[in-house]
Amino acid sequence: MTAITPTTLSATSLSPRTRAVTEFVLDNLVWFILATVLTVFSLTIPQFFQIGIFSNIIEQSAVLGVMSIGLSLLIIAGHLDLSVESVAALSAMVVAMLFANSGAGLKYVLTPEWLVFPVSLAIALAVGAVIGATNAFFVVRLKMNAFIVTLASFIWVRGLVQKLPDGRSAQGLPDALRFLAIERYNVLYIPLIAWIAILCFVVFAFILKRTPFGRHLTLIGGNKIASFRAGIATDRIITVSFILAGAIAGLAGWLLAIRTSGATANLGTGMLFQAFAAVVIGGVSLQGGVGRLSGVFAGVLLLSSIHTAINLMSLPASYTQIILGLLVLAAVLLDTLKLSIRQRLT
Amino acid sequence: MTEAGQPLLELKDITRRFGAIEALRGVSFSVRRGEVVALLGDNGAGKSTLVKIIAGGLEPSSGRMIFDGVERTFASPAAAKAAGIETVYQDLSLCTNVDVVANFFMGRELTKNVLGIRVLDEKAMEDICAKAIAAAGTRIPSLHVNVEHLSGGQRQAIELNRFVHFGGKLVLLDEPFAALGVEQTRRGLDMIKRVAAQGIGVIVITHVMAQAFQVADRIVVIRQGVVAGDIAGDKTTPEEVIRMITGDAQMGRQASA
Numbered sequence: 001m002t003a004i005t006p007t008t009l010s011a012t013s014l015s016p017r018t019r020a021v022t023e024f025v026l027d028n029l030v031w032f033i034l035a036t037v038l039t040v041f042s043l044t045i046p047q048f049f050q051i052g053i054f055s056n057i058i059e060q061s062a063v064l065g066v067m068s069i070g071l072s073l074l075i076i077a078g079h080l081d082l083s084v085e086s087v088a089a090l091s092a093m094v095v096a097m098l099f100a101n102s103g104a105g106l107k108y109v110l111t112p113e114w115l116v117f118p119v120s121l122a123i124a125l126a127v128g129a130v131i132g133a134t135n136a137f138f139v140v141r142l143k144m145n146a147f148i149v150t151l152a153s154f155i156w157v158r159g160l161v162q163k164l165p166d167g168r169s170a171q172g173l174p175d176a177l178r179f180l181a182i183e184r185y186n187v188l189y190i191p192l193i194a195w196i197a198i199l200c201f202v203v204f205a206f207i208l209k210r211t212p213f214g215r216h217l218t219l220i221g222g223n224k225i226a227s228f229r230a231g232i233a234t235d236r237i238i239t240v241s242f243i244l245a246g247a248i249a250g251l252a253g254w255l256l257a258i259r260t261s262g263a264t265a266n267l268g269t270g271m272l273f274q275a276f277a278a279v280v281i282g283g284v285s286l287q288g289g290v291g292r293l294s295g296v297f298a299g300v301l302l303l304s305s306i307h308t309a310i311n312l313m314s315l316p317a318s319y320t321q322i323i324l325g326l327l328v329l330a331a332v333l334l335d336t337l338k339l340s341i342r343q344r345l346t
Numbered sequence: 347m348t349e350a351g352q353p354l355l356e357l358k359d360i361t362r363r364f365g366a367i368e369a370l371r372g373v374s375f376s377v378r379r380g381e382v383v384a385l386l387g388d389n390g391a392g393k394s395t396l397v398k399i400i401a402g403g404l405e406p407s408s409g410r411m412i413f414d415g416v417e418r419t420f421a422s423p424a425a426a427k428a429a430g431i432e433t434v435y436q437d438l439s440l441c442t443n444v445d446v447v448a449n450f451f452m453g454r455e456l457t458k459n460v461l462g463i464r465v466l467d468e469k470a471m472e473d474i475c476a477k478a479i480a481a482a483g484t485r486i487p488s489l490h491v492n493v494e495h496l497s498g499g500q501r502q503a504i505e506l507n508r509f510v511h512f513g514g515k516l517v518l519l520d521e522p523f524a525a526l527g528v529e530q531t532r533r534g535l536d537m538i539k540r541v542a543a544q545g546i547g548v549i550v551i552t553h554v555m556a557q558a559f560q561v562a563d564r565i566v567v568i569r570q571g572v573v574a575g576d577i578a579g580d581k582t583t584p585e586e587v588i589r590m591i592t593g594d595a596q597m598g599r600q601a602s603a
């Protein structure tokens with residue numbers, strides 16, 4: 001019975017220093033993998049090692065990264081949101097239809113012109129939050145399965161994206177929005193939309209790690225019954241998480257619209273699976289309760305690094321698909337490995 | 347404020363039906379401040395249902411519950427907790443994905459104000475947790491280790507230390523020593539006595555007769571949804587209690603009365 005002799009547990013051959021270092025490496029494993037991959041690419045692929053390429057990788061990560069934040073929050077809370085991709089597309093479409101100047105665009109012009117920035121952002125966030133709230137209603141109030149509820153939203157929201165503009169696209173957003181994606185306004189070689197994504201990661205990593213809300217989210221993902229018994233308002237926290245995930249997807253859609261200067265009916269299709277891949281590669285457990293947003297960010301960067309490398313080598317795009325699949329498998333394997341190493345540590 | 351003589355918790359004719367099944371058929375008993383009551387009964391006697399009604403989360407079909415001088419029912423564990431009822435459940439109520447400190451303060455995290463934002467006060471929580479766990483003589487290698495890496499005994503120690511620290515007015519323990527070894531059980535029983543000495547009422551659900559007799563001032567036996575026996579611990583014998591649990595109780599009670 002080791003249960004009654006706790007001292008045996010602290011007896012371990014590892015020095016505290018080795019343990020601390022190992023813990024650190026395990027906690028930030030994706031970043032080490034990213035660094036390795038980037039080094040290998042830089043050494044083996046001609047023209048890879050350039051500021052332009054790196055800033056491109058970061059720029060490509062912006063929209064996917066933001067979308068992955070919302071998804072991560074819900075998965076950490078022990079739920080799921082398959083609708084983030086369609087929600088982003090809907091927000092993008094609504095913004096594009098209101099403010100774009102060709103196609104299905106209605107060319108609304110606000111005075112002064114810069115007002116389009118806060119107004120379109122608020123609309124995108126609101127669209128996402130509303131869909132998130134309907135998801136929350138079905139999951140929390142009607143106690144329906146989150147997988148089914150958000151799968152349904154994934155489908156019907158995409159239908160809405162196609163119906164609203166009658167299959168047309170809306171192109172040409174005003175400069176008051178476009179400047180976020182224009183190279184001329186890059187800060188430290190990084191486009192402004194990527195800075196927005198980075199800011200989101202910092203803010204939500206802080207919320208997850210340092211605030212009672214984030215702590216409760218993690219606790220619920222770990223053991224919902226225990227959290228409920230401990231007096232945590234589990235239903236409220238999950239509702240807020242769904243609304244947040246929706247609003248964050250709305251933000252992703254807003255960035256996507258700005259990046260592509262408009263929206264098409266099939267905008268962003270396939271991003272859901274990439275977001276899932278990034279989240280899993282980033283070390284978030286699909287069982288809930290475990291995950292760090294810094295890892296997710298590294299996961300997103302890893303994905304777009306691989307995309308970029310494949311483009312540079314002019315390999316067929318189908319390779320990306322295959323590599324992505326293998327990467328997800330590897331990530332899950334790695335997770336199991338990490339767990340067994342950790343168990344030996346403590 | 348209530349008078350000293352008044353019971354802390356009084357259950358009057360509590361019933362609970364699940365469809366056609368009557369889990370509780372009119373349970374009445376009371377707990378005074380500083381009193382340890384052992385609640386015994388066979389599997390399916392209605393103990394767990396009773397625990398849920400007292401701890402919040404399940405409302406009785408009929409009957410009255412008077413806690414601290416006020417008649418009330420608790421819609422959620424949070425409501426019961428706010429009123430001062432702490433519960434340690436049979437299946438451990440810990441989140442194994444976070445560390446010892448986070449579990450200790452689950453649901454009542456300490457915060458500090460940083461630029462108008464409520465931020466977790468990790469330092470303060472760690473200090474309090476370390477003190478509480480050291481005071482109880484529990485050895486845990488690090489407070490920052492995730493609970494999944496701790497043994498069953500260490501986990502239970504966190505739960506027990508949690509209720510000792512936060513106290514409240516009434517503590518409900520549902521099979522608290524299921525995962526504990528001999529030494530830790532002894533320490534757990536001491537903890538119960540210490541908590542009761544502070545004037546907190548304690549209800550211990552157990553089916554280990556020896557534990558009940560060691561710690562309880564009074565023994566209440568539930569059988570088929572009713573109270574089959576309610577007697578001071580020093581005025582009965584394990585044999586008699588077993589007769590109450592199995593149903594030869596009426597006979598046994600009458601014989602001893």
